Amino acid sequence: xxxxxxxxxxxxxxLELVKRGLVLYTFGNASGVDREQGLxxxxxxxxxxxxxxxxxxxxxxxxxxxxxxxxxxxxxxDTHTLLYREFPTIGAVVHTHSxxxxxxxxxGLSIPAFGTTHADYFYGPIPVTPPLTDEAIGGRYVHETxxxxxxxxxxxxxxxxxxxxxxxxxxxxxAWGRDAHDAAHNAVVLEAVANMAYRTMLLRPGAEGVxxxxxxxxxxxxHGPKATYGQ
Amino acid sequence: xxxxxxxxxxxxxxLELVKRGLVLYTFGNASGVDREQGLxxxxxxxxxxxxxxxxxxxxxxxxxxxxxxxxxxxxxxDTHTLLYREFPTIGAVVHTHSxxxxxxxxxGLSIPAFGTTHADYFYGPIPVTPPLTDEAIGGRYVHETxxxxxxxxxxxxxxxxxxxxxxxxxxxxxAWGRDAHDAAHNAVVLEAVANMAYRTMLLRPGAEGVxxxxxxxxxxxxHGPKATYGQ
Amino acid sequence: xxxxxxxxxxxxxxLELVKRGLVLYTFGNASGVDREQGLxxxxxxxxxxxxxxxxxxxxxxxxxxxxxxxxxxxxxxDTHTLLYREFPTIGAVVHTHSxxxxxxxxxGLSIPAFGTTHADYFYGPIPVTPPLTDEAIGGRYVHETxxxxxxxxxxxxxxxxxxxxxxxxxxxxxAWGRDAHDAAHNAVVLEAVANMAYRTMLLRPGAEGVxxxxxxxxxxxxHGPKATYGQ
Amino acid sequence: xxxxxxxxxxxxxxLELVKRGLVLYTFGNASGVDREQGLxxxxxxxxxxxxxxxxxxxxxxxxxxxxxxxxxxxxxxDTHTLLYREFPTIGAVVHTHSxxxxxxxxxGLSIPAFGTTHADYFYGPIPVTPPLTDEAIGGRYVHETxxxxxxxxxxxxxxxxxxxxxxxxxxxxxAWGRDAHDAAHNAVVLEAVANMAYRTMLLRPGAEGVxxxxxxxxxxxxHGPKATYGQ
Numbered sequence: 001x002x003x004x005x006x007x008x009x010x011x012x013x014x015l016e017l018v019k020r021g022l023v024l025y026t027f028g029n030a031s032g033v034d035r036e037q038g039l040x041x042x043x044x045x046x047x048x049x050x051x052x053x054x055x056x057x058x059x060x061x062x063x064x065x066x067x068x069x070x071x072x073x074x075x076x077x078d079t080h081t082l083l084y085r086e087f088p089t090i091g092a093v094v095h096t097h098s099x100x101x102x103x104x105x106x107x108g109l110s111i112p113a114f115g116t117t118h119a120d121y122f123y124g125p126i127p128v129t130p131p132l133t134d135e136a137i138g139g140r141y142v143h144e145t146x147x148x149x150x151x152x153x154x155x156x157x158x159x160x161x162x163x164x165x166x167x168x169x170x171x172x173x174x175a176w177g178r179d180a181h182d183a184a185h186n187a188v189v190l191e192a193v194a195n196m197a198y199r200t201m202l203l204r205p206g207a208e209g210v211x212x213x214x215x216x217x218x219x220x221x222x223h224g225p226k227a228t229y230g231q
Numbered sequence: 232x233x234x235x236x237x238x239x240x241x242x243x244x245x246l247e248l249v250k251r252g253l254v255l256y257t258f259g260n261a262s263g264v265d266r267e268q269g270l271x272x273x274x275x276x277x278x279x280x281x282x283x284x285x286x287x288x289x290x291x292x293x294x295x296x297x298x299x300x301x302x303x304x305x306x307x308x309d310t311h312t313l314l315y316r317e318f319p320t321i322g323a324v325v326h327t328h329s330x331x332x333x334x335x336x337x338x339g340l341s342i343p344a345f346g347t348t349h350a351d352y353f354y355g356p357i358p359v360t361p362p363l364t365d366e367a368i369g370g371r372y373v374h375e376t377x378x379x380x381x382x383x384x385x386x387x388x389x390x391x392x393x394x395x396x397x398x399x400x401x402x403x404x405x406a407w408g409r410d411a412h413d414a415a416h417n418a419v420v421l422e423a424v425a426n427m428a429y430r431t432m433l434l435r436p437g438a439e440g441v442x443x444x445x446x447x448x449x450x451x452x453x454h455g456p457k458a459t460y461g462q
Numbered sequence: 463x464x465x466x467x468x469x470x471x472x473x474x475x476x477l478e479l480v481k482r483g484l485v486l487y488t489f490g491n492a493s494g495v496d497r498e499q500g501l502x503x504x505x506x507x508x509x510x511x512x513x514x515x516x517x518x519x520x521x522x523x524x525x526x527x528x529x530x531x532x533x534x535x536x537x538x539x540d541t542h543t544l545l546y547r548e549f550p551t552i553g554a555v556v557h558t559h560s561x562x563x564x565x566x567x568x569x570g571l572s573i574p575a576f577g578t579t580h581a582d583y584f585y586g587p588i589p590v591t592p593p594l595t596d597e598a599i600g601g602r603y604v605h606e607t608x609x610x611x612x613x614x615x616x617x618x619x620x621x622x623x624x625x626x627x628x629x630x631x632x633x634x635x636x637a638w639g640r641d642a643h644d645a646a647h648n649a650v651v652l653e654a655v656a657n658m659a660y661r662t663m664l665l666r667p668g669a670e671g672v673x674x675x676x677x678x679x680x681x682x683x684x685h686g687p688k689a690t691y692g693q
Numbered sequence: 694x695x696x697x698x699x700x701x702x703x704x705x706x707x708l709e710l711v712k713r714g715l716v717l718y719t720f721g722n723a724s725g726v727d728r729e730q731g732l733x734x735x736x737x738x739x740x741x742x743x744x745x746x747x748x749x750x751x752x753x754x755x756x757x758x759x760x761x762x763x764x765x766x767x768x769x770x771d772t773h774t775l776l777y778r779e780f781p782t783i784g785a786v787v788h789t790h791s792x793x794x795x796x797x798x799x800x801g802l803s804i805p806a807f808g809t810t811h812a813d814y815f816y817g818p819i820p821v822t823p824p825l826t827d828e829a830i831g832g833r834y835v836h837e838t839x840x841x842x843x844x845x846x847x848x849x850x851x852x853x854x855x856x857x858x859x860x861x862x863x864x865x866x867x868a869w870g871r872d873a874h875d876a877a878h879n880a881v882v883l884e885a886v887a888n889m890a891y892r893t894m895l896l897r898p899g900a901e902g903v904x905x906x907x908x909x910x911x912x913x914x915x916h917g918p919k920a921t922y923g924q
Contacts, residue, residue: 024419024420024423025416025419025420027348044462045461045462046461046462047462071462072461072462075452075459097347097348097423097427099423099426099427099430100430102346102348102427103427103430103431103434104434105346106345106346106427106428106431106438107345107431107434107435107438108435108438109434109435114799114800114863115795115798115799115863115864115865116790116863116864116865117720117790117795117865131442131445132445134442134444137442137444137445137447137448138444138448141448170345170346170347170441170442170445171346171347171445172346172347172348185718188717188718189717189718192717192790192792195792196790196792196795196796196799197799198430198433198434199792199793199796199891200796200799200800201434202433202891202895203796203797203800203802203891203894204800204801204802207799207800207801210863211824211827211830211863213827213830213831214824214825214830214863214864216830217830217831217834221768228768230738230739230765231737231738231739231740231764231765255650255651255654256647256650256651258579275693276692276693277692277693278693302693303692303693306683306690328578328579328654328658330654330657330658330661331661333577333579333658334658334661334662334665335665336577337576337577337658337659337662337669338576338662338665338666338669339666339669340665340666362673362676363676365673365675368673368675368676368678368679369675369679372679401576401577401578401672401673401676402577402578402676403577403578403579429661429664429665432665433664486881486882486885487878487881487882489810506924507923507924508923508924509924533924534923534924537914537921559809559810559885559889561885561888561889561892562892564808564810564889565889565892565893565896566896567808568807568808568889568890568893568900569807569893569896569897569900570897570900571896571897593904593907594907596904596906599904599906599907599909599910600906600910603910632807632808632809632903632904632907633808633809633907634808634809634810660892660895660896663896664895
């Protein structure tokens with residue numbers, strides 16, 4: 001079986017989203033990329049998670065052309081492949097409609113960095129795209145969703161691995177990471193961070209985020225050449 | 232046993248509501264209709280879900296006259312049968328007191344279409360009826376509840392399959408669908424959508440719903456002759 | 463064993479509170495009364511629910527004098543016995559610190575009857591006592607807690623079986639019923655009703671409760687000589 | 694194995710935090726101190742809870758110098774050891790990023806004593822530190838976190854065993870107790886109390902806390918020489 005290991009990782013990432021309560025029915029998908037072969041492994045569309053097996057995964061090239069698989073790929077495929085093409089350091093993409101992150105996306109609000117939980121994973125606010133134009137929605141919509149994420153990151157001059165998630169306005173979050181495990185982990189933490197940001201904002205309207213010093217301290221404790229966290 | 236398959240489907244829909252946390256004790260009911268025979272299968276009233284079996288289901292005609300069954304039917308029977316008579320395209324009805332959808336019903340507010348999760352299932356806001364008049368409450372109350380739903384849909388010129396749910400003011404939601412599985416699924420998604428609409432409104436009072444273009448794009452991706460979602 | 467059946471019922475009511483998520487650690491207690499013998503069966507104080515057995519229950523008379531049992535009774539005993547003496551129609555009392563009902567008690571707010579879920583169980587708002595005076599707190603505090611509940615019900619001219627719960631200001635809810643099963647059931651529904659009232663009030667500050675007609679319709683559908691609900 | 698019993702207690706406290714939903718992935722840690730030997734047992738950093746065993750615990754002296762253990766200790770070690778040095782009556786420390794307590798920390802708000810649930814465990818509001826200065830963050834950050842807690846307790850003249858928790862501004866809560874079981878228990882109750890305080894504040898902005906009389910009554914019912922609670 002082509003890309004057996006990557007299929008297993010992508011399946012496991014999909015199941016992690018279910019286990020953590022981020023996915024209702026089939027509202028989510030994860031994919032991973034093999035950079036050497038230029039191939040993407042993605043969940044098929046609308047299949048129950050209970051029945052998902054590695055052989056159900058769909059393999060496409062970086063333009064989304066199916067290379068292997070009998071099932072139709074996730075309907076969000078074109079967003080995934082665009083992110084792989086534009087963000088060359090990422091190895092996996094995850095999309096969910098998780099409750100709190102989606103509520104921020106629906107409100108058109110980015111998630112401020114209110115605390116160290118956030119700073120441990122996201123080096124600054126998690127951005128939200130502007131609403132898509134009617135033209136973009138009426139055109140290559142799924143592709144345009146990816147373009148909106150990339151444009152927002154370029155505009156804010158963000159490193160996708162330093163802020164491994166983006167909210168799509170009126171839609172829901174996308175998260176990513178170095179590999180499928182990392183991307184799913186980031187999506188789970190994103191939801192926890194969104195939950196606490198929501199409560200922080202209701203407790204104290206106008207609350208400000210953490211200082212740059214605290215953001216730096218926590219982020220670089222876990223990331224970069226001077227990281228000290230873990231074993 | 233009369234309508235064995237439909238009884239099983241209706242039972243399964245009732246259990247799906249419990250499994251998804253939409254029902255506390257016996258606060259919910261599901262029914263299905265056999266259009267050819269003009270018969271309705273509905274959950275009995277006030278029986279524990281743990282003990283429900285297909286043979287406990289009550290069979291009535293479309294006017295609610297019992298045709299088969301030893302138990303009393305759900306106290307909401309007259310709302311179900313009225314919906315079957317007035318909405319000829321639906322095949323099943325579900326009623327719950329699920330937490331977030333009921334809170335909107337209690338507040339007398341419709342649920343705006345704030346995002347694509349909503350648009351994937353409901354083609355526009357989920358309406359709420361006006362409060363029932365004292366006369367309606369004092370008269371054929373359960374029947375009047377159905378009338379209020381139908382009147383609201385007529386007033387808004389809504390297709391019941393395009394917006395497969397309605398909130399009853401001061402009461403709780405009804406949802407429906409092509410069959411029992413579909414109706415229960417819609418009730419579960421309704422609750423998720425209500426949850427996120429609630430949080431969206433608290434995060435951003437005055438938030439506006441998605442554009443008509445986005446509503447169209449997502450709704451027609453999953454519904455109608457040009458649907459592309461699923462296998 | 464004295465009052466074997468009542469001990470089992472009271473134990474089961476205590477466990478129902480845990481099962482439904484109303485009780486953290488040992489923050490709750492249930493009791494039942496045998497009106498013929500004038501004896502009360504109550505949970506012992508501070509014992510883990512996992513280890514509770516019928517023989518651990520403490521038996522007292524209506525003045526709270528221990529008649530049988532090696533363990534110390536729940537610290538709220540004096541509230542329970544006072545309620546039995548003053549509300550002669552009730553057969554069981556339950557106390558929890560459940561999340562939403564306790565939040566209303568802490569806010570010093572009664573729970574308005576916003577919908578039919580409420581009206582099916584509680585014939586009007588669930589009242590809250592005024593704060594206890596420093597004298598009452600410094601005196602026979604637990605007894606005074608019961609007095610405050612009774613005084614509030616007298617003041618509002620409420621039938622304890624028609625409104626089977628009260629919030630104690632700055633403290634938490636007490637619920638009751640015809641028997642232990644009924645009292646625990648009411649405590650569980652109280653929490654669900656408080657949850658939805660909370661969300662209703664946040665969605666629509668100033669929201670009004672249901673009409674008297676709807677309150678009547680739903681309450682008397684399930685209670686009184688003309689009740690039609692259930693089998 | 695050195696300090697076998699304490700290792701087991703500390704492990705059990707860590708697992709209690711997971712069981713009660715206070716910890717996502719590895720976002721938390723617990724430690725205990727052996728006052729006679731002057732040794733601290735703490736969870737290793739970034740190890741999955743599923744795999745934690747007593748022999749994985751790290752033993753340090755009160756200055757944080759590792760005495761036994763192959764794994765790197767929790768990254769918050771210096772806060773734990775500072776609290777042991779400055780609060781000589783405490784026997785264990787717990788740190789989590791639990792949802793509601795962390796939201797108060799992020800909002801920079803102390804948790805008012807709104808009810809008896811709070812008063813049973815915490816003799817007054819649960820304080821929040823001021824934000825750390827950039828110098829403190831850039832210096833011995835973890836040590837400075839402990840200093841901020843201690844300074845806040847000195848400033849408010851609080852007994853650490855009477856108020857066994859503190860929120861660190863922009864970060865998350867620390868809780869403690871006489872032993873590891875007690876500290877974990879306090880962290881769990883802290884989260885329940887924060888949950889209800891959050892809802893109390895949303896229901897009634899400007900709500901006031903309980904009276905001193907009620908705070909005294911409940912706190913001293915469970916603590917101090919005149920305690921009457923439990924068996």
